[in-house]
Amino acid sequence: MTPFVTIVAVAVLAAITLAVVLALRLEHPWLQPWAVLRAVVQLGILSVILGGVISSRWLVAAFLAVMVIAATWVVYRRLRVDARFLLPIVGTVMAASAVPLVVVFATGAVAFSPRYLLALGGIVIGNTMTVCTLMGRSLGALYLSQRDEMEAWLSIGATPRRSALQAVRSAASTALIPSTDQTRTTGIVTLPGAFVGAVFAGASPIQAAQFQIVVLAAILAAGALTAASFTGVFGAPEVLPLDERPLGGRRAPSVSRAPHRIGP
Known part of the structure; x- marks a missing residue:
């Protein structure tokens, strides 16, 4: 799986989540997509850090x-x-x-x-x-x-x-x-x-x-x-x-x- 394919899949899933949350008029509708974005950034940083930590x-x-x-x-x-x-x-x-x-x-x-x-x-x-x-x-x-x-x-x-x-x-x-x-x-x-x-x-x-x-x-x-x-x-x-x-x-x-x- 290439990084591009991963980004596309995550973006589509986040868009589905946002659409459903907006349709239901839930509180803080941007919270879930923001959580996905944070996870992407944090896991990216984590992947770099773990290369020097894991040993x-x-x-x-x-x-x-x-x-x-x-x-x-x-x-x-x-x-x-x-x-x-x-x-x-x-x-x-x-x-x-x-x-x-x-x-x-x-x-x-x-x-x-x-x-x-x-x-x-x-x-x-x-x-x-x-x-x-x-x-x-x-x-x-x-x-x-x-x-x-x-x-x-x-x-x-x-x-x-x-x-x-x-x-x-x-x-x-x-x-x-x-x-x-x-x-x-x-x-x-x-x-x-x-x-x-x-x-x-x-x-x-x-x-x-x-x-x-x-x-x-x-x-x-x-x-x-x-x-x-x-x-x-x-x-x-x-x-x-x-x-x-x-x-x-x-x-x-x-x-x-x-x-x-x-x-x-």
Whole structure:
């Protein structure tokens, strides 16, 4: 496949996406084509950089650190949280990604080489970012929709964390649905990228399947750890919102009725 053919195919697919989004009158109709353009530019730069990175574990580690920072920034911008939550989000992404990677390489399931470290690390970090975003958005909406129920718990002496327990569980379950469904339907509905890439690289289908199973298990473990960490950070809200507002924010929304403060 030549670069020209690739560009043509991507341009046509982006145009189809834009046409459908405009026809449906969705919010931010240019967001998807812009994402495609960014992916083209970023992957082009990445392809050049990886030529000098892939042979060094230290350079790969540095590159993964950049990924963690970028993932944190995406979550921060998506959820519009206070700046005081930046470090907890960084810690969540790092810890939830590191634990599965340590298990995979410590057990010898995958050889500890720069190539595999970069591939597996990038996949796990990306999934952690997605779970953070999905759980954060769901949690913010549930705090609003379940406000009355949470106030009832508080009125009988429950702690903020106990009053938010049902909302947190629902948000965590929602955030884990994509990775869970991907794992359940692998080989039936989808052919995962890691499996296809390994086959194209010359691995046998059995070897590719072994690698893909490890990847899927690492993704699920990272997602569960992300949900647990996110629960610790955002699972005891300081105020109950009256309308949509940044998750974990302290400031009351500009309405006539003040939000219910449940922190000290």
